[in-house]
Amino acid sequence: MPGFENIHIELDVLNPDVYLNHIPQLEAQQIEIGRNIVVAVLGATIWDILVYIPDDIRIVKRSSRFSFVTFCYFFSRxxxxxxxxxxxxxxxxxxxxxxxxxxxSSCLLSLSAISSSYIFLQRAQAIYAERKSPQKFFFISWLFVFGAGCLIPLGVHPSYIPGTYYYRYPGLATYVIAAPLVLLLFDTLVFIAISYKIYKEHSMDVDSMEVQRTSWIRLLSGRKLPLISKAVLRGGQQYYSATVGITVFAVIGLCLPKNFRLVGVAFSLVVIPLSASMAGRVFRNLKLLEADSSTLNIV
Structure with missing residues (x-):
């Protein structure tokens, strides 16, 4: 039409050719949610390392030798x-x-979990230092954790989003779920064993069931324990309570239907950094307490 020759209409591209457009919308949404979770975990993990650098320097300076468990403390994080x-x-x-x-990346995930569980193993062996049979039993149990952790890299089969070079989660082999389950069983075993040992060493022989029950509750709360035993018990309680819940959710996430498993897998990635952080926290507190009091030899 006359008068409209010089008018140019520019249409905004509402749906550009980004990699998420090559997959179903539900999967794309789960990828974005998973990415946000992983980025948040990354920030929290970096913060956890940076904030404790002064304490880590104190541990290195005060340690008479750089033992393998100290190496696991740094390597896991x-x-x-x-x-x-x-x-x-x-x-x-x-x-x-x-x-x-x-x-x-999967190997780092496995090695971090194995290193964190080894720190917990050393605490159990220190508590049962005078008895060889429990020490051997705990070590054999930890070997199952090591073996289950090795299944993770074997069960990962990565692929690309069609037409791109972006990673697409294809699913894990069924046997990979054994890794968090074995880790959960190991943590439960060690936590119960440590708590029982501390209770038996500090409990009193009383005739009244009511007094015995009250004494048991006070021991578990740590109020009647010496400083070192209290640190060991409460450290184990904090580690176990923080990791067991998130591990259960991780197992549930891995068992979700395929349409919702991406979010579950991303959520399960929280387990290892949290486990490494809590295991490191318990180790760090005990090492600093050992250096200050010179009464405990964990490593």
Whole structure:
């Protein structure tokens, strides 16, 4: 029409060709939710490492030797933060060598969990230092944790989102669920064993059931315990209560239907950094208490 020759209409592209457009909408939404969870975990894990640098320096300076459990203390947290970093990157940028990238990330996840559980193992062996049979039993139990952790890299089969170089979660092998289950059983076993040992050593022989029940409750709360025993008991309670809940949710997440499993898997990634943080916290508190009091030799 006359007068409209110089009018140009520019249409905004409402649906650009981004990688999430190559998959169903529900899966794309779950990928975005999972990415947000992983980024939040990464920030919290970095903060946990930075805020305790002064205490870590004190531990290194006051340690007469750099033992393997001290190595696990540092390695579990560092591998957890590197795994969270890689997990954030694989959900945000193209990965051109996907298989070695994801396998390396999965190995860090497994090694962090194994290192954290080894710290818990050493606490149990220190409590039962005078008895060889429980020590062997705890070590054999930890070997099951080690073996179950090795299943994670074997059960990961990564793939790309069609037409892109972005990572797409294809699902895990069924046997991978054994890793968090075995870890949960091991933590429960060690926690009960440590609590029972402390209770037996500090309980009193009384005839009244009511007095015995009251004494048992006060012991579990730590109010009647010496300083070192209180630190060991409460440290175990904090570690177990923080990790057992999130581990149960992780197992549930891995068992969700395929349409909702992406969020469950992302949520399960919280388990390892939290476990490493809590195991490190318990170890750090005991080491600093040991250095201050010179009465406990955990490592």
């Amino acid at each position: 560092i591998s957890a933060v590197v795994h969270a970093l890689l997990g954030s990157m694989e959900r945000a940028i193209p990965i051109y060598h996907l298989y070695p990238y994801v396998i390396f």
